[in-house]
Each structure stands twice: as structure tokens, then as C-alpha cells.
Amino acid sequence: MAKQHVTTTVNGDAVELLCDQTQTLLDILRDELDMKGTKEGCGTGDCGACSVTMDGVLVCSCLVLGVEANGKSVETIEGMAEGEELHPLQQKFIDHIALQCGICTPGLLVASKALLEENPDPTESEIRYWLAGNLCRCTGYHKIIEAVQDAAAEMRGN
């Protein structure tokens, strides 16, 4: 089967590649573009470790075919920091110890960023329900919620 040509934008960079029709966006990020920041925890959209945004919408990259990214703009964890400067969410995650083993962290950061872009002042419950699609086994979510609350306050200028 001949490969498919895909032209897309990843973290603002124009990208061109060839992929199999069966490869997911997660596969092409990790295996074709060598961008290992986005993780595979389950491959079936149940854990959120593969979260990215596509045209500004939060999605599981394991549920998007690589060919569907054609002509779209994808943002991953690698694009979250501005050069040397970490995004407030990244810094707050560190400050609040909202990560231990860190495997779920890229997905959680991408999801949290999408939350705060849609709702800059979420309640605790709104944060928990938004992040319900991101499983974490190490932290019990407590410090993650605190980090998101603190980052939201800082980003609002409080």
C-alpha cells in the first residue's frame, strides 16, 4: 500500500511526511517526527496521556489518523514553553509537585492549557471534570488541581 503524503503544522513549524493510512497522529508524532513528549498509555482514548490540540481543540492523538492531520495545526507539549521560559502551568506543576513519575504530565499540561484558554477562572469541580480524561496514578490529583488553580490565578493577573 502506497504511503500517504501529509502536510501539517506542528507547534508552528511546517512539516511534511509520508505515513501509512493506519498510523495515528500519535504514531506519526512519536515515530515519524521523533517527538516523544506525547505519550501512549492505552491507545484507545481512555487515559489522555496522548493529548494534543488540533486546530485549537483538545483531542486524544491516538484517536486521530495521521492523514486527518493534513492541513491542520497541531500543538503538543513540546510547543508549550516559550523558548527558555516555561508556561505558567509548567512552572506551577513544578512548584506544587503536581508530578511524580511524570508520564501523565505532558497530557495533563496540554489539557490544562486548553481548559484555561476556554475558562480562565474554573472552579475546583470544573477543573476536576475537565481533567477527568487524564488518568494519573501517582499523585491522587490533589496537587495537580492546586497547580492549575494557582496557574489560572497568575494568568488572570491576580
Place this chain on the structure above:
Amino acid sequence: MGRAPSPFATKIPYEKKDLKIVGGNPTARGDAVDKVTGRARYASDITLPGQLIGRVLRSPHARANIRSIDISAAEALPGVKAIVTKDDFPDMAVEHAASGELMVNFRDVTRNMMARENVLYDGHPVAAVAATSDAIAREALTLIKVDYEVLPHVIDVRDAMKDDAPILHEDQFTKGVEPKPTKPSNIAARMESKLGDIDKGFEQAEIIIEREFNTKPVHQGYIEPQASVANYTEGGLAEVWTGTQGHFVFRAQIAKLLEMDMSKVKVIPTELGGGFGGKNNVYLEPLAVMLSKKGKRPVKMVMDRDEVFRATGPTSGTNVKVKMGCTKDGRITAAQAELNYQSGAYAGSSLPLATITVFTRYDLENVSVIGHDVTTNRPKVAAYRAPGAPMVAFGVETVIDEMARECGIDAIDFRLLNAAKEGTQTHFGPKLGPIGYIQTLERAQAHAHTKEKLGPNQGRGVATGFWFTLGAETSATVNIGEDGTATLIFGTVDVTGGSRSAFAMIVAEELGIPFEKVRTMSGDTSALGFNFMTAGSRGTAAGSMAAVTATRKAIARMCEIAARKWEVEPDEVVWEDGKARPAGANVGDFAPMTVAELAKEASWFGGTIAGHAEINVAQGGPGFGTHVVDVEVDRRTGAVKILRYTLIQDAGKAIYPEFIEGQFQGGAVQGIGTALNEEYIYNDKGVLENAGFLDYRIPVASDVPFINTEIVEVPNPDHPYGVRGIGEVPIIPPLPAIANAIHDAVGVRMRDHPMSPPKVLKALKDQMIEDAAGQGTAAE
């Protein structure tokens, strides 16, 4: 366990002193920036040039004999470079070794890695393939023809113990039974542990409560599936990158399974995406090495999520019978338990650990514990954070709750009356040293949580937990750079991300340099002496002992440099506040020298500065915790909501307090998941039905509230910083605490795990029927 303590083990007495760095919360954590930017390298992020992708063919049957395996069609598929079956691995004789907190038997380890005569669980590996792409490897698996003779299987531990159960191993006769049995059995071993006179204890009791509990297996649920990359190089050396909690133990196992010298195997532990005991066992590593050897290229193998559930090790499913007696004024006189633990397809569950922890929160005179280790057609169990303990706590802590109510005594007061303390004789041998159990109970009682008012259908439950801290072999090296900065090479795998910072804090404290001037690095098996598995809560506790030992040797070397420079005896130089100083005014008027100054002059005075430690750390101080939980029960659906959660635990000394809080919270939420919804579900063919995160239900963010935590500090007298292991205690009390809270809320006792809505609803309905019948007879 199963390793007798060595008389040559290292203890360093607790040094009470003012600390500048230890006990703080550094934000410049070594691992954090890479983790939040996606640069941290986990096993599946490793890519070697020319690598092949390996995949495993697994049994679809719970139990079957393998008549034949035909790999010819798969071999012929273009892109397939190597296939392995049992014929590629030597058979192993019976030989036991410690692998974390559980023991393994190499005869079984090789069979679990690759089936030989038969398959014993859904997911059991029968062959493995390496090909030029994942798609080709998957296709190759479909071309391998296995001729199975399907046999009757058994899943539940009680069923497996029956006389007419299908027998997994014809050569397994129950150990620990006299006279030695002649009929093979699924009961691999019987254990006993006694103290005092149990019959006398029950005679003294005015209240006796006897209950039976059943639990299902639960999985560690780490988000990172197992992954390994192996490279068998031309010289006959194997390098293996893998997610492991113990690379030295893995090296030993890989070497043994493949009959290689240990020195020819190098294991590099990658950043770990969660383990909790589940990554204490080799699964893919030996397969990847052999495939790399045959395929002459590196081989990368990553498990799918369903393979993780089907074929790595969950905990034991159990049947536990608890019988306890007490006087009317609340003194426990007798404690008895029968623990039936299934070990999966091969013997060796956490039964010995359950036996140790079952009653060890209480000061008892008369104890009797009997246990059975039982094989069933499920994956071989692995350790899961305090392996064996939540299940017995489910039994004991709820029976204690019943006894307290019968006596009319508050749940915490009852435990205070019977609490283990310094000097308490345990039923399994040692006496307890200084411990913080009573403090955790008292702080729980005083906590604001216990003052909160409860509404209708809301209830409060209390439970407590105990776990020991392993010591074992630990090695580390400290190198001081020419600029006076330090590097610690550590070998106790940092499974949480926090241990390496704790080590750095301690090294910085000892050297008197800033935290940021210490870099920690994980050393592979070629870089250090042996390090035991990070298990048994030993990661920071034992790892820091080696770090202190190594650092103090480096300090001794620095004192030697100063002595040589000042031309005085080595014992006339002391190390204080990060400087080498003359021991007294009579030694001479020499300006103290900093680490940086000493490092500059080190070469002239004999060589650069380093210190290394290869020690066997003595068993560490045990940890105790008290948990309080409030729940609300929906009487019409059986749904249980966690309203409030508080846990208080003795950490000995908190090196990195906020990180410890995170560990407490994570363990508690795992316990909540265990309590409410996690379980392995098998169909009548013995096939796992919920091998994914959709139907294996771990808690999501909206399922749990904030978890209040408090750290008690009763220093461990055998550790220079007073550290106790803390990782495992938090997962033990949630299951019984929630059971007690459900009873407080709606009056039903849950003894069947998990306490999922259908079960709670059924218990409520059965209760209504009982109550109605009771009223009916009263009216008559």
C-alpha cells in the same frame, strides 16, 4: 522477604541537629523540567538506529497444553528477522531469589516469560517476533500456528482449594504440611505464625467476632506500559534499556534466564512511568535480548495496554477469615486469621507479607495466623504497594470497628487502648522499636475533619495501617568536581521522581554546599555496586544511607587533603559547616577550606575526591498511618461518594515534606480505587474481560476530593536523618476505612470487594429484607 537480616548490616544512628536543606522543598528538582517539557526519556522513548520492533504471541486460553507451534509461515513473511519460542531459552531448575518484596523461582520465571509445556493464563506468552515494523510484527503473530489442547481452568482462590479443582502443576505438593502430601494440589504452601495461646485468648474474651472477606485482584495501574529496548552486540554483550524498579535484580534474572555472565549484561534503568511493585519482574527483557541476538539488530518491545492487564502481575485475589476476641472494656485478648491468597499461575504470592502485617498495629498476647498460597489460572501476581496488606486490613480493621461498637468505645480510642508501641512483641519475631502509631491516632482524633458534621446517608470511618521498610544492598558514589560541585551516582531506582532530590538534599547538607550544586545521576549496572529493587518503601530510606556513607567517605578524603596541606595528622582535621577545619586551636592556625578550595588542590595531594558505598542497609523503621474518611451513600443506586479524606502518617523524618504529601495522596487514591471499583473480571472461559482503562476503573480527577495529610515525625533511630519508608502505608487503610464509613452511613457491612454500587445496593436491600423479617417476627 524471605531474606534473613545480616549481622553485618549497616545502621547509622540518628543525629539530631539543625538542618539547613533537609526538610525543605526545593523547586529546582532534578527531573521536573524535563518531565514538564516532554524531554524526559522513558523506555518507549528510546530509539536505536536500525531497531526492529518485537511483539509477543499470547495464549487466548486460561489453561491448555501446547501440542505444537509452527512458526514457518511467520518466518517467511518479508520483514520478519527473528522469532523465539521456548526452544530458544534453557529450562531452569527450581531456585529461589528475592525480587523486590516477593520471592521468585527461576523454574517458574522462565515459564512465565515464555510458556514451555503448557499455558496457564489468558495472555501467557508462547512466542515472540521481531520485524522491521510494528505492522509486520503484528501480522507475523497471526501467522504463527499453535495447536492447543484446551483444559479445564480455575480462577477463584476458594475454587482452586477444593479437592476437585483442576490442578495446575502435577509436581506441586503443599509445602508446610506434615506428613508430606502425596496428592498434588493448587495449594503451594501453608504458613503458620503464632504467639501465646490462642484458645486461652478466646476463653478470656467477652466479645468474639468472626467474619469472612473476599477480595478480587487489582492491578498497579501504572500509566506507562512495560517497554524494553535490547541490543545484543557482536561481542556477546547485551545492553538493555528498560523501565524497572531494580536494574541489578533484572540483570541477574536476564543473565540467569539466558545463561550469560552477569558482567556481559548491562541494564540501564530509564525514567519510570509508574511501577508500584509491578515493574519488579522481567517480562519483555529476556525476549528482546534473544530476539536481538537472533535478528542481529536492536529490538524494541512495548506492551499494549491490554497486554499489561492480561500478562503482568496484579495482586492476589483473596479469601480472608478473621476472628478476634476482646473484653467488654475494649482489650483485645485473641487475634486469629486464615489467609487464602491466590498467586496466579505460579506459586509465590504476598502471603508471607500479609502474615507479617495482619495484626501488627496492636499489642497482642495471643495470635494465630494460618495462610495458604494457591495457584490459579491467572497471571502470576506481582507486588502492588504494600502487597498483601490492604486485603487483611479489610478484614481486621472492620472487625475492630465492630468490636469497638459492641463495647461502646470510639473507633480511635479502641485502637489507642490496644496500640502497638515501642517494645511491643510482634507475632512474627522482632520487638518494635520507637514508632509513631499512637501519635497518628491522637492527631487524627484532634483533626478538624473529625469535627465536621455529617448529614443523612453520610458516615465516617477510621482505619490504620502498618508497613516495614526494607534495607538491603545499596551502593552509591559521590564525585567532587574540580570546581567543588558534586555528582551523586545512585542505584536505588527513583520510582517517584522525588528520591533523587532527597538524595541531593542530603549530600548538600553533609557537604555544606547549596542544593543546586549537587547533581544526581542514575547509574546503570556497570557504574555501581549492587542495588536491590526499589521496593518495600526503601527507595529514599536505604538510598540515602548509601548517599550519606559515600559522602562521608568523600569528606574523609577532603580532610586528608587538608591534613596533608597543613602537614598534620588526619584526625586533627574535622569537617564542620561545609569546611575542613583544624580540630582545635592547638593544631594550628589554618584557615578553613571549602569543598571548592579542597577540590582545586586535590590532585597534588594524591588524587581527586570521591567516596563510594557498597553497603547492606539494616531493615529500616516501620511506618504507621491513620486514615479518616467521610462518605455519602446513594441509597437508591448504591453509589458511594468520598466527601472528605484525611491521613496522618509517621515518616520518621521528612526529607522532602511536600513530596511525601504527594506520595500519601497518591497511595490513598489508589486505595480508594481499590475500595470502590477496581477488580479483575473473568468470563466463564477464564478470559479477562476488562483489560483496559475503560472497564478497569481507576479513579479519575472528579472521583476524589482533596486529600488532607499530616506528617508525624518519630525519627528512625538507625538512620542518620531519622528517615522511615513512607510509600506503602497510605494504600492500606482506605479499603477498610471506606467499609467502616459505609456502615456508619447506612448500616451495612461490606465484606465482598470491591464495594461497587451493585454490591452496596444489594447489601442495602438484603438489610431491608432482614429488618422487615425481624420486625415481622417481633410483631408476631
Place this chain on the structure above:
Amino acid sequence: MRYEAPETLDAAVGLLAGESGRAQVLAGGTDVLVQIHTDRVNPDLIVDIKKIAELRTVANNDGAWSFGAAVTGKELMDNADFNAAWPGIMDGVHLIGSVQVRGRASVGGNLCNASPAADSVPPMIAARAIATVVGPNGTREVPVEDIAIGPGKTSLEKGEFVVSFQLPKRAPNSGDAYLRFTPRTEMDIAVVGCAVNLTLDNSGTCTDARVSLGAVAARALVVDDAAKALIGTKVDDAAMDALSAAASAACSPIDDKRGTIEYRTEVAGVLAQRAAAIALERAKS
């Protein structure tokens, strides 16, 4: 596996009808990709319908809403007017998967995947939604309750797919609601789901009702007896008791890893009452 993304209905029909192997329609992909990953389906051709305009529009025709079958959950959630008109349908959409899943998933996919537990289906049925289906023999209208006929099976012929949904104009004093029971608060498949859609007259008496149950039979059910229990009443306690009895009686669930027959039957009655109470509140406000 081949991938095509046609831009017109005719092109899509042509691809689907003309495929000799197995053709699979792709909307959001949140079910299809999982099925491919777990080897449950092995399509020879994927037809991505997201480039076809009719599949992606949301329109309000003088109070009668319609939306394309491939409109995403998020797009519906972001439409404040649609949320106000049909909160019960949105209750269902809100519960599909996670935020990530809702960024891609569609009501069309949720329906045509034909899981008996699909969350948007009972409230769509209760709303009397009609599916517009296009195929080689032209276009036809099908009540949504007739699309799924069993687990994983639809009544669609080869080459057919759902283009859009039409909802009736809303009568005044109407409200709808959907509730489901799951063991966790999110991320679960419904053990039981119940949708209630009702209309009141000015005296507060229910003049019209429609009740649909999910996850308690081979497909989502229309429960006429449950509706009859409400019509002509003020949805008081007696009506609620009759409602839950009718809901439980209509169940013919299976025992599976998500719930037992006994449990589903019991909770169906409980959810029917709770959903009716919410629909009532919405009808009154």
C-alpha cells in the same frame, strides 16, 4: 487500508456503495479508531465524511433545529442556543467520553456505532429526532430509534450513511433531560441511561411525554408505558412510582462486566424518576 475524504454526498455514496471489500464511514473516529486498534474491525476503505458540508452544519429553521451527523460534541456544546433548546440532548452529549473525546465525537457516530449504551441516543429518541439517510437509492428519513437494531448493527444498507438530524419545533413549557448511571463520575460506559422529554400545559399537567432507556436492551428503547404514566398527571409521586415501575418493566438487560440484570432493572426505575424531575423543572422554567 485506503483512506478517502470525499467532499460531496454523491462522492461518498459512490465510494461506499462501490467498495467490494469492507468500507467504514469515519466521522470523529473515537469508536472506529479504537476498533481498528483492538482488531475488532479491519476495513479495506475508510471514507472520511468530515469534508462534506451537510455533515457539519447546525441550523435553526424557525425553531426546528437540525445538525449534521458529523458535528462534534464540542461544537454542539459551544452552541448556546442549541443548549438552551435541547438541554436533555446536551446532557447526553456532555457525557460522551472525555473532553478529548468530545472534541472529535459526533452524535451521528454515537448513534451508528450502535452501542446500546450510547449516551446521546436516548435523549435524541425522546426528542423524536429524525435521521436523514443518504444512499445509492437516494435520501430517506428514519426515526433515530430505528437506526440501531442491535449491538454494533444498524438498519443502514450498503452505501448508506446518516447525513443529519432533524428535531421538531419545541412546544412551550417543554423540557428534556438525560441521566445515566456509571460507577465513576466520568469516563465510563452507561450501566443504565434514561431520557425523559415532556411538555406541560398552563396548569402544569403533562400533555406529552416520551421516555427512552439505554443500556438495558439490545438497543435504546422507547418506553410507551412510561410516557403514559406521566401524561395527564402533574408528575406527582404517584405518577413517578408508575413511571419507575414502567421503566423497570421495560428492561431486558444482560449480565455483563458493567452491570447485572437485577441492578440495571432497579436503577432504570430510579433514573427515570430523577430524569423526569429535571425535565419537569426545565419545562416549568
